[in-house]
């Protein structure tokens with residue numbers, strides 16, 4: 001891999017906590033993503049793609065919706081998939097690799113493009129893999145519920161995560177917040193948007209945020225005024241009952257080619 005290809009991998013460094021962190025992310029956001037999927041007229045014969053599938057939960061859902069079609073889940077790293085998944089998993093770099101043009105009925109990517117510097121080139125490429133009338137469904141993380149938190153310590157440390165990743169690999173909140181403009185600019189029709197803001201505390205989002213804070217604790221400590229002990233205290237509180245705040249928002253946009 002060259003530097004561009006491996007930037008996400010370098011930031012996460014294939015950390016041992018990654019399968020569990022991705023599982024918490026899926027548990028938190030899947031219910032919202034599945035609700036939106038109900039708005040797309042999915043057929044049991046469809047050929048679907050989930051790019052940057054992570055723990056594979058959305059690809060799994062698609063394979064239940066399309067038992068007579070085909071579902072492919074791609075990722076740089078397939079080791080975060082659980083045993084016994086029921087879709088076709090392919091190691092595939094969306095920046096450098098490709099698929100046949102006009103070969104999918106539905107393509108989903110969640111919390112992927114915000115992390116890729118090449119997102120402006122990658123999105124048209126993804127759209128070119130859609131059949132005419134095929135659907136794209138993009139979801140992106142946004143830190144605005146944390147930016148406006150009145151809990152100074154939580155805000156400082158959790159925004160520290162975002163700053164660390166933005167500095168390391170160019171993660172952008174602005175791009176996700178600009179949705180659906182990147183889709184309408186490509187001529188997509190029937191475009192819609194939605195948003196959810198899961199709570200932290202004793203929740204899946206709380207456990208995802210705590211794991212993410214721990215993953216980047218050293219880097220946060222280097223740019224913020226917090227010791228590693230303070231950061232760990234905040235991580236513990238973020239996943240505890242009685243801690244009331246929000247995690248990252250999930251911005252969804254979908255439309256038809």
Ligand SMILES: C[S@@+](CC[C@H](N)C(=O)[O-])C[C@H]1O[C@@H](n2cnc3c(N)ncnc32)[C@H](O)[C@@H]1O
Pocket residue numbers: 005008022025026051052053054055056057074075076077080092093094095109110111112115
């Ligand atoms: C934040 S995780 C989201 C996982 C999953 N989409 C979800 O929402 O549960 C981002 C995923 O994208 C994968 N990824 C990052 N860069 C990629 C690339 N260039 N090509 C394919 N997958 C990539 C990562 O390995 C990781 O599994």
